[in-house]
Amino acid sequence: MDILKRPMFFAALTCCVAAAISLFVNLLAFVVIAIALIMLATAIFYKKYKYITVASAIVIFALSLYFQFNHIDNINRYDNQKIDGRFLVVSEPEAYENFNTVTLKVEGNSILPQNTKYFVFDYKQTELKMGNIVDATIKLSAIDRYDEYRLYDYSNGIYATASVVALEKSGDSNGFYKIAGNIRAYAKETVSSLFSGDTAGLLVALTTGDKTLLSDEFSENVKTTGISHIIVVSGMHLSIIMMAIFWCVDRMFYNKYIRSLLSVAAVVLISAVCGFTMSISRAGVMFVIAGLAPVFNRENDSLSSLLTAVTAVLIGAPFTIFNVSFQLSVLSTLAIIWAVPFYYRVITERFNISSKIVKTLLSTVLCSVFAIIFTLPVTIKIFGYVSIISPITNLVISYPVMIALILNIVVLIISVIPIVKILGELLLWIAGLCSRFIVLLINTLAELPVTVAVLPQSAFLWSLLVIAAVIGYMYYYEFKKKRSDLNANSV
Numbered sequence: 001m002d003i004l005k006r007p008m009f010f011a012a013l014t015c016c017v018a019a020a021i022s023l024f025v026n027l028l029a030f031v032v033i034a035i036a037l038i039m040l041a042t043a044i045f046y047k048k049y050k051y052i053t054v055a056s057a058i059v060i061f062a063l064s065l066y067f068q069f070n071h072i073d074n075i076n077r078y079d080n081q082k083i084d085g086r087f088l089v090v091s092e093p094e095a096y097e098n099f100n101t102v103t104l105k106v107e108g109n110s111i112l113p114q115n116t117k118y119f120v121f122d123y124k125q126t127e128l129k130m131g132n133i134v135d136a137t138i139k140l141s142a143i144d145r146y147d148e149y150r151l152y153d154y155s156n157g158i159y160a161t162a163s164v165v166a167l168e169k170s171g172d173s174n175g176f177y178k179i180a181g182n183i184r185a186y187a188k189e190t191v192s193s194l195f196s197g198d199t200a201g202l203l204v205a206l207t208t209g210d211k212t213l214l215s216d217e218f219s220e221n222v223k224t225t226g227i228s229h230i231i232v233v234s235g236m237h238l239s240i241i242m243m244a245i246f247w248c249v250d251r252m253f254y255n256k257y258i259r260s261l262l263s264v265a266a267v268v269l270i271s272a273v274c275g276f277t278m279s280i281s282r283a284g285v286m287f288v289i290a291g292l293a294p295v296f297n298r299e300n301d302s303l304s305s306l307l308t309a310v311t312a313v314l315i316g317a318p319f320t321i322f323n324v325s326f327q328l329s330v331l332s333t334l335a336i337i338w339a340v341p342f343y344y345r346v347i348t349e350r351f352n353i354s355s356k357i358v359k360t361l362l363s364t365v366l367c368s369v370f371a372i373i374f375t376l377p378v379t380i381k382i383f384g385y386v387s388i389i390s391p392i393t394n395l396v397i398s399y400p401v402m403i404a405l406i407l408n409i410v411v412l413i414i415s416v417i418p419i420v421k422i423l424g425e426l427l428l429w430i431a432g433l434c435s436r437f438i439v440l441l442i443n444t445l446a447e448l449p450v451t452v453a454v455l456p457q458s459a460f461l462w463s464l465l466v467i468a469a470v471i472g473y474m475y476y477y478e479f480k481k482k483r484s485d486l487n488a489n490s491v
Helices: 007-022 028-045 049-076 150-155 175-192 197-208 216-224 235-252 256-273 278-296 302-316 318-322 324-350 356-383 390-414 418-446 459-490
Strands: 082-089 100-108 117-122 132-142 158-173 385-387 452-454
Touching (some): 007 318, 049 158, 150 318, 158 175, 175 390, 197 390, 235 256, 235 278, 235 390, 256 278, 278 302, 302 324, 324 356, 356 390, 356 459, 390 418
Antiparallel strands (some): 132 158
């Protein structure tokens, strides 16, 4: 699984670097366009078809980068001005003591760029739901270049904040977002009907990414024990859901076109329910690629799918590169699909491991350890500490999390059928037991005398060296093996 042999590696790497630097050097977008066009012309002239795809992706990314800066310039012109328009509610409002916050997307009748999003403070505390279309007057506040939340906002596609001057529901709604919002509310209501507190909050967070029911204390304990990823719906959650869908589809009938269509539709709907977060978007693109592969009679390659997904997400939203959830999601996935299979194979071969139980345990441990190693630079840079007990916590809760998530999804599907309502309550009760166990374990481990190691910023460089050593050994081992095979053949 040599990553350097994947053409999309160069596209993904170029997009990541260009997006990161361009926010500080705006002219870089034009440089990237020029270089990519030269690459594209060269690839076409020499008929290097795989590089035509790479160069085309970089050209499209560079154009997207240019248009993003154009949107930002247009928005900044209306700083401190009152803007009228029609907007779509694309997130569930969050209530605070004196105001609500909600994300609105331009739907029409506005001088603002179409489809741009704004983080809005509603001091009138209007009762809104995801999917509502509203007519509003908002007072815009451009995000200053030196604003401490600039990278966070840009990474979520937010280029300005605003406050509501006047807001009225139009009576219209967006059907897709309304369905996603109803599913999200239905999941929350179903779980809350049987459980409360962090038990309910964890089940809801696992399924929809909604963390509003979680207590501040438990949320802090989740960070301390190093398992924040379990309440951020991403690849792990989506893979479980998609495996269940594929299992059902493959047993009812098999048609590669219907299977692909259902998988794409399911990914889009699940991503909407979870709020189109950057981590779920990355995972979603990977599953769309996997779902479409059979249509074109291609085998799905997880590593190439990841690189393509990164490129696609950055084309759609270049500043996603600054999103911490996206960074952690990509790096941990890269570790699991690239480094883990290599070290798993080396260890099982060297120690002649044949037991399925030992192999399963080894795979789980390696996934946890290498995910931690590959995400260390981000963890150290952002949080300044690492969880010492994270590998143990991940190992113990991996199966309870999986069981709770699967059962909760099954319950949400079958509970709409009256005849099986009792079965649904039984399954939800079992899911609740798993959730209680996870909550109890996390709270108990968080009370240990030593749970995290606070590291200096110099540890960031050491973490990069550790990753370099892990990758370096992979290439050294393969080089050594090839040379050994070559010597054997020559003899």
